[in-house]
Amino acid sequence: MNPSSAVKSVGSGTSLYVHVPFCVVKCGYCDFNSYVVEDRSVHDRFLDALDAELRATWRGREVVSVFLGGGTPSLLDPDRLRRLLEIVGRHVPLRECAEVSMEANPESITLEKAIIARELGVSRMSMGVQSFHAHHLKFLDRAHSAERAEQAFAQLREAGFANLSIDLMFGIPHETCEEWRSDLERALALGPDHLSCYNLTFEPGTRLYRDLQRDVVSPNEQEEDRTMFLHTRERLAQAGFTAYEVSNFAGRGGPCHHNDHYWLQGDYVGVGPGASSHRAGVRCTNLKPVEAWANAALAGLPCAGSAETLRPLQRAAEAVWLGIRRTSGVDLVAIEQRLGMPLLGLFEPILASQLEAGWVAFDGRTLRLTPDGLLMADRVGGDFLAVGVAR
Amino acid sequence: MTDTRLIRNFSIIAHVDHGKSTLADRLVELTGTLQKRQMKEQLLDDMELERERGITIKARAVAMNYLAKDGITYQLNLIDTPGHVDFNYEVLKSLQACEGALLLVDASQGVEAQTVVNAHLAEQAKLTVLPVLNKMDLPHARPEQVAQEIEDAICIPAEDAIPVSAKTGLNVDLVLEAIVAKIPAPTGDPQANLQAMIFDAVYNDYRGVVLFCRVFQGTVKKTEMIRMMGTMTHYEVMEVGKLKPDMQPVDLLHAGEVGYIVANIKKLQDVVIGDTVTHEDEKRRNVALPGFRQPKPMVFCGFYPTVPSEFENLRKSLEKMRLNDSSFTFEPETSDALGFGFRCGFLGLLHMEVIQQRLEREEDMDLVQTAPTVRYRVKQTNGEIKEIRSPSELPDGSVIEEYQEPITHVNVVVPAIYIGAVMKICTDRRGQYVKTDYYGKERVMIGLRIPFAEIIFDFHDHLKSATRGYGTMDYEVEGFEASNLVKVRILIAGDEVDALSFLCHKDQSESRGRKILKQLRKEIPRHQFEVALQAAIGGKIVARESIAPMRKDVTAKCYGGDISRKRKLLEKQKEGKKRMRQVGSVEIPQKAFLSVLRTGDED
Ligand SMILES: Nc1nc2c(ncn2[C@@H]2O[C@H](COP(=O)(O)OP(=O)(O)OP(=O)(O)O)[C@@H](O)[C@H]2O)c(=O)[nH]1
Ligand SMILES: C[S@@+](CC[C@H](N)C(=O)[O-])C[C@H]1O[C@@H](n2cnc3c(N)ncnc32)[C@H](O)[C@@H]1O
Ligand code: SF4
Ligand SMILES: [Mg+2]
Numbered sequence: 001m002n003p004s005s006a007v008k009s010v011g012s013g014t015s016l017y018v019h020v021p022f023c024v025v026k027c028g029y030c031d032f033n034s035y036v037v038e039d040r041s042v043h044d045r046f047l048d049a050l051d052a053e054l055r056a057t058w059r060g061r062e063v064v065s066v067f068l069g070g071g072t073p074s075l076l077d078p079d080r081l082r083r084l085l086e087i088v089g090r091h092v093p094l095r096e097c098a099e100v101s102m103e104a105n106p107e108s109i110t111l112e113k114a115i116i117a118r119e120l121g122v123s124r125m126s127m128g129v130q131s132f133h134a135h136h137l138k139f140l141d142r143a144h145s146a147e148r149a150e151q152a153f154a155q156l157r158e159a160g161f162a163n164l165s166i167d168l169m170f171g172i173p174h175e176t177c178e179e180w181r182s183d184l185e186r187a188l189a190l191g192p193d194h195l196s197c198y199n200l201t202f203e204p205g206t207r208l209y210r211d212l213q214r215d216v217v218s219p220n221e222q223e224e225d226r227t228m229f230l231h232t233r234e235r236l237a238q239a240g241f242t243a244y245e246v247s248n249f250a251g252r253g254g255p256c257h258h259n260d261h262y263w264l265q266g267d268y269v270g271v272g273p274g275a276s277s278h279r280a281g282v283r284c285t286n287l288k289p290v291e292a293w294a295n296a297a298l299a300g301l302p303c304a305g306s307a308e309t310l311r312p313l314q315r316a317a318e319a320v321w322l323g324i325r326r327t328s329g330v331d332l333v334a335i336e337q338r339l340g341m342p343l344l345g346l347f348e349p350i351l352a353s354q355l356e357a358g359w360v361a362f363d364g365r366t367l368r369l370t371p372d373g374l375l376m377a378d379r380v381g382g383d384f385l386a387v388g389v390a391r
Numbered sequence: 392m393t394d395t396r397l398i399r400n401f402s403i404i405a406h407v408d409h410g411k412s413t414l415a416d417r418l419v420e421l422t423g424t425l426q427k428r429q430m431k432e433q434l435l436d437d438m439e440l441e442r443e444r445g446i447t448i449k450a451r452a453v454a455m456n457y458l459a460k461d462g463i464t465y466q467l468n469l470i471d472t473p474g475h476v477d478f479n480y481e482v483l484k485s486l487q488a489c490e491g492a493l494l495l496v497d498a499s500q501g502v503e504a505q506t507v508v509n510a511h512l513a514e515q516a517k518l519t520v521l522p523v524l525n526k527m528d529l530p531h532a533r534p535e536q537v538a539q540e541i542e543d544a545i546c547i548p549a550e551d552a553i554p555v556s557a558k559t560g561l562n563v564d565l566v567l568e569a570i571v572a573k574i575p576a577p578t579g580d581p582q583a584n585l586q587a588m589i590f591d592a593v594y595n596d597y598r599g600v601v602l603f604c605r606v607f608q609g610t611v612k613k614t615e616m617i618r619m620m621g622t623m624t625h626y627e628v629m630e631v632g633k634l635k636p637d638m639q640p641v642d643l644l645h646a647g648e649v650g651y652i653v654a655n656i657k658k659l660q661d662v663v664i665g666d667t668v669t670h671e672d673e674k675r676r677n678v679a680l681p682g683f684r685q686p687k688p689m690v691f692c693g694f695y696p697t698v699p700s701e702f703e704n705l706r707k708s709l710e711k712m713r714l715n716d717s718s719f720t721f722e723p724e725t726s727d728a729l730g731f732g733f734r735c736g737f738l739g740l741l742h743m744e745v746i747q748q749r750l751e752r753e754e755d756m757d758l759v760q761t762a763p764t765v766r767y768r769v770k771q772t773n774g775e776i777k778e779i780r781s782p783s784e785l786p787d788g789s790v791i792e793e794y795q796e797p798i799t800h801v802n803v804v805v806p807a808i809y810i811g812a813v814m815k816i817c818t819d820r821r822g823q824y825v826k827t828d829y830y831g832k833e834r835v836m837i838g839l840r841i842p843f844a845e846i847i848f849d850f851h852d853h854l855k856s857a858t859r860g861y862g863t864m865d866y867e868v869e870g871f872e873a874s875n876l877v878k879v880r881i882l883i884a885g886d887e888v889d890a891l892s893f894l895c896h897k898d899q900s901e902s903r904g905r906k907i908l909k910q911l912r913k914e915i916p917r918h919q920f921e922v923a924l925q926a927a928i929g930g931k932i933v934a935r936e937s938i939a940p941m942r943k944d945v946t947a948k949c950y951g952g953d954i955s956r957k958r959k960l961l962e963k964q965k966e967g968k969k970r971m972r973q974v975g976s977v978e979i980p981q982k983a984f985l986s987v988l989r990t991g992d993e994d
Contacts (some may be wrong), residue, residue: 015950033952201946222917226943247947262951276952283955308955318958325949377945378961385958386965 013064014279015261018050019090019272020073020231023173024107024143028211033274033288034071041292043080046272049294051087053271053303057092064266065099065258068122074104078112085120086217093295094121099257101126101165106144106152114159117156124253125156126165126196132186133179136172141207145185152189163253165194170228172200173217180228181235188239193253193370195241197232199225226375228365246325263322265315271303281310316343317388320367324360350383394464395647396576398747400468400605401449402485404513405495406505406863407474411555412436412447413892414495414566415471421563422455422467424635435471435636440748446742447473448745449715450591452480452488452603452649453636459571467570468649476865477739480686480718481511482592482681482805484664486650487683488605491519491574493566495554498524498532498554502830503542503692504804504865510545519574520545522552523566528559531907540830555829572660576605577861585609585617585651586677587644587668595710596630599657601638602647604668609678612942616671617654620679625671626654636653657709665718686718688736689797689868690763690847691741692749693724693890694733697757697970697981708754709733712746724781727889728974729759729984736766740847759972759981761890768795782878782892789989794876797843797867797897799826804836805858812836812857821896843868844895878986879904879933882925883911886975890984901926908936914983917941922977 022043023034037043066088076084079131085094094100101124102117107370109127117125131137144152156164166187170180188196202209202219211217233243241249245263248256261268262278270277273293276285284307287293296303316339323330336343350368354360359380360375373380403411412433419425419434435451438443440469456466463778472478486492492513496506513520522541524534534554541549553569557564579586586608586845592602611617611631618625630653632640644650651849656662665682671674696705709721720736737743743763750756767779769787770793779785801822803813808825814837822841829835841850846866854862877900891911895903904926911924922938949957971978 007448019526019952209439222939222942229943229945246945247404259950262954263949268951274952276955278951278954285952285955318954321958321961322954325945367982375943375945376941379941379944382961382965389962389965 010165010357013267015258015266015268016058016063016088017064017093017258017268017270017272018066018068018073018084018276019270020068020070020076020084021046022075022107023072024071024075025141026207028207029200029203031206032071035290037124037290040077043076045294046290047080047087048082050084050271051090051298052300053297054087056297056300057269057271057277061269062245063092063097064261065388066094066097066219068100068102068103069259071104072108074109074113076113076306077326078110078116080121081113082116085122096122097121099124101138101256101258103128104152106149107142109152109155111155111159111234112159113200114156118159118161119275121202123161123257124163125161126167127152127156127196128130128254129153129173129187130167130169131172132183133175133176133316136175136179139172139174140169142338146380150186150190153192161319162192165196165253165256166190167196167198169200170197171225173222174218177224177227177231181192181326184232184235188235193251194256195236195249195251196247197236198247199229202259203350203377229375242327244327246374260326262327265319265322277304281312281315281333283308283310311388312339312341313368316341317384317386320347320384324367324369324381324384325377327368329366331366333365347384347388350387354380354383393645393648395581396907397463398466398468398577398647399491399570399574400470400474400489400490400577400647400649401493401570401574402470402482402489402513402606403493403495403519404482404486404509405474406497406500406503406509407446409474409495409497409500409506410557411495412471412475414493414523414555414563415453415469416527417557417560417563418467418469419455420488421560421567422457424453424455424772433673436933439752440745440751444459446475447471447483448478449473450485451636452485452634452824454633454649455635456566457571460568460850461571465571466648467567468652470649471919472509474509475741476505476508477742477745479512479836480683480738482512483686484683485519486513486516487588488590489516489905490577491516491521491570493526494520494522494547496522496537496552497526498534498537498719499526499529501533501537501834502544502804503863504802504836505546505803506541507802507836508865511545520547521566521569522547522549524552525556527554527561528556531810534893536831536833540834543830544828544836556967562891563925578645579608580692581608581610581645581647583608583646584675584677585611585669586680587611588680588682589619589662589664589666589668591715592660592662593715598653598655600654600659600714601661602652602654602656602662602668603634604644604652605649606644606646607680608646609670609675610643611652611668611670612643617652617664617668618671618676619661619666619668621663621666621682622661624658625697626656626661628652629655638892662714664714686738687868688720689766690717690737690739691734691766691841692737692743692760692763693726693729693732693781694721694735694747695726695729695759695761697759699730700853700909701756705733705750705756705758708756709735711754712750716746717767718742724885726761726783726890728888728972728979729761732759736780737763757970759984761955761984762893762986763845763847764893765797766874767797767894769793770795782894783889785878785894793873795871796874797868797878798870799841799843799846800841800869801837801841801846801864801866802836803854803864804830804834804861804863806833807835809858809862810837813839813854813862816850816853816857817841820850840869841866842872842874842896877928879907879910880927881907882923882927883915883979884922884977885925886977887978888974891986900928904928905934908934910986911983912936912938915977915979918977920976 129149274288284304286303287305472482538549587604587606591603633650667679669677721733724734825838875897924933924936
């Protein structure tokens with residue numbers, strides 16, 4: 001099966017992202033817009049504001065996919081989770097939508113919540129497991145054990161989910177290749193339908209990043225990250241998974257169309273604090289603090305805190321950078337047509353040097369990374385982005 | 392015309408952060424020079440850098456009218472000065488324009504190193520010094536003890552020092568009255584021939600060089616022809632005025648006053664700070680004033696334009712900067728790695744940083760800066776002494792008889808309990824103990840002799856942390872002494888990079904070489920191949936490091952909300968790459984040339 005064939009051509013329809021900004025703890029590596037909020041009345045206010053924002057922004061578009069992410073959507077208690085899905089369902093008929101994903105964390109998902117989600121139209125669950133090693137989970141500040149993650153996975157199956165994904169992380173400081181191999185095996189043993197395996201990134205603003213700057217932690221050797229990265233692709237291929245993007249692997253469940261839609265520069269609406277939207281080269285991001293966002297939403301004001309408009313060439317360069325991370329590559333001719341501008345000439349010099357370095361392959365239409373190029377995807381993508389900046 | 396007897400010219404001097412600029416605010420406010428709504432904190436610190444750093448860098452003058460309790464209106468010309476050692480030249484110049492000085496001392500901190508230095512400068516300039524105790528609103532204020540410290544350290548009576556709070560305004564009216572009562576009026580004669588001293592200047596694209604002057608004798612007004620005596624140039628006056636604190640034109644500046652002169656001066660070289668202005672007409676000329684002692688820069692570094700074609704523009708910017716700050720110097724130099732640039736001299740490291748940032752902001756220059764070094768010397772076999780401001784100036788080893796390094800006298804003021812801690816730092820830095828003076832019972836001033844190279848980098852930080860922030864210091868270069876110096880060369884992928892080589896004491900050469908390589912290892916990005924880093928003394932490699940080749944360069948995660956940010960990051964990295972310097976096949980970021988600086992104490 002070609003996993004990307006299922007993706008509708010870009011421009012048709014809009015995806016919806018719903019951001020739930022609460023977590024049980026703030027993980028040391030995480031720079032997502034999430035907060036530890038005990039006060040349940042804030043959850044209610046969040047839901048009220050979400051309703052208001054959806055009413056103001058969604059307005060009956062044709063929906064491609066829905067993603068309920070976070071933060072930790074599964075942390076909402078059963079009644080509130082139900083209300084969340086009802087609110088969203090009022091604007092978007094969830095059960096008719098091809099893909100409705102939700103993120104769940106092992107420490108907060110329960111069979112009861114899983115059943116509610118299933119009933120109200122969630123078709124795909126993605127659970128953050130990150131590691132099966134207690135000391136790594138601790139290092140990452142995760143609020144659950146490996147066993148709890150396995151149990152939670154079973155509960156999701158029990159609730160009837162046929163499409164389950166697991167998030168894992170490798171390259172955690174002091175992690176050995178052996179440990180990572182065993183994590184992969186333990187994840188595979190659960191029989192997931194999709195896997196995301198992310199190399200740990202030190203993101204500015206996180207606890208881990210500060211530790212790095214203060215020399216309290218040191219990153220792993222690049223050589224080891226590389227070994228783990230390559231092992232992941234090899235092992236998952238063997239297990240029947242298709243690597244359709246740098247960090248994403250499709251099993252029986254196919255790729256995550258929602259993410260693919262992002263990478264194909266599709267339009268999407270993001271609701272909730274700090275959520276981003278994109279429409280035809282205009283990207284905007286909502287206010288981040290829950291209160292500021294909720295105040296704006298409830299007052300019927302625009303929730304965006306920042307916006308940028310890409311120039312056409314910048315858009316084209318971005319399309320290459322985002323698209324080239326996908327295994328099926330970027331169709332440069334299609335981008336030319338979509339954006340109505342000639343590109344091949346502009347990209348010519350970059351293309352020539354990339355081809356010479358052996359990082360890309362080009363058949364006159366589709367540009368793909370070679371196995372060597374895959375490991376240098378930022379370098380390759382960065383070169384294209386630079387073309388977009390130059391003019 | 393204001394009667395000269397009704398003028399008072401004074402500077403505010405103090406240690407860093409004792410509240411000079413804040414007191415200036417209160418004086419400006421209380422005299423009604425500005426309306427309340429025009430006020431902001433530290434009003435006179437209007438340079439972007441000053442506001443960011445919360446310190447005064449340039450002295451600033453302001454003219455105020457004050458209706459005193461005796462019913463008479465006086466003209467007060469205030470000059471707010473910086474407190475940091477590196478800007479001492481600003482204080483020196485300001486004092487020449489005044490008859491009196493307010494010596495401000497933080498009533499909780501007490502006398503500190505710069506308090507002593509600045510007070511001595513004021514005494515040397517024969518000014519009347521009025522002690523003022525500031526920050527009386529703080530619970531830890533201890534006015535009696537601090538007054539005692541002033542008497543012990545500076546030998547001026549301090550029992551009637553005025554206790555004030557520049558923050559709340561407490562007793563600031565008493566300060567104004569004391570200025571009127573105790574600071575002498577200027578003595579110049581308005582009928583005499585013009586004699587005015589240029590104590591500062593700034594270049595303005597439309598008006599040319601604006602001269603800031605203190606008029607000592609005579610008067611000056613619009614349309615008169617003036618002559619600058621040192622440069623022997625003449626110009627027609629377009630405007631004269633006062634600083635309130637913005638420039639406000641007046642008809643006439645006369646003896647005793649402080650103000651500005653605009654004369655459409657487009658040639659920067661015609662203006663020398665400290666020069667005397669008189670009339671061009673021979674019958675109306677006066678004699679030149681003594682001028683200032685030019686400070687001698689002791690810290691040097693190279694400034695290179697990021698883009699080589701900007702060399703001439705950099706020269707112009709440096710000329711403008713020098714007009715506004717004559718305590719720094721520059722001369723062209725070349726480097727194999729960096730091309731054409733300038734060797735610049737400064738009074739200290741903060742001074743260097745400030746000039747560099749002003750060039751980047753005010754002049755929009757993009758600079759590569761090389762690591763700073765102190766001024767060394769070598770005695771050659773023919774007896775000649777050669778000054779070494781850059782390792783590339785070293786003569787051939789065969790003609791060097793002796794290396795010499797500058798030695799400073801350092802005064803450290805601390806509570807007595809930290810004497811031991813200060814001694815420890817001193818011995819760690821090849822220093823010698825000289826003497827101790829007590830101020831009151833608990834505070835001491837410790838005199839030390841330490842090689843300058845040991846104090847410019849992080850001595851101050853160490854002192855602060857070893858004394859819980861209480862220690863303050865001041866230093867002065869005393870002379871040169873023979874020293875065992877070596878040149879450490881840095882090689883990247885086998886090529887020597889001249890801009891990274893440095894001179895230092897032999898005992899420290901290896902460890903510093905190692906530290907620099909470690910730093911370079913962090914600063915130079917990975918390449919597709921392994922990059923070797925080496926430090927060598929003579930032909931011998933004393934340290935090595937390597938940068939492993941790039942094996943993986945791919946972002947793990949790129950989700951919808953992250954696209955803008957990640958894209959901008961990569962775009963920025965690309966931009967940064969364009970600005971790297973190529974040495975052989977290795978690309979070196981501009982920042983790496985400063986590695987020698989960041990070798991603090993991580994081991
Ligand atoms: N509590 C209190 N704080 C004060 C007082 N006067 C000044 N400060 C504070 O002390 C700090 C330094 O004040 P400045 O006026 O900038 O000091 P300065 O002497 O001009 O400093 P430099 O020009 O950098 O030497 C600021 O944070 C002021 O707000 C005072 O009377 N009481
Ligand atoms: C939206 S996040 C968090 C979802 C969910 N709250 C959780 O913690 O599982 C989705 C995934 O991104 C990955 N991730 C987050 N921060 C990361 C980082 N700094 N480096 C690599 N992966 C990261 C984690 O695998 C995480 O599961
Ligand atoms: S990783 Fe997940 S659980 Fe942890 S702080 Fe981020 S969003 Fe919350
Ligand atoms: Mg100040």
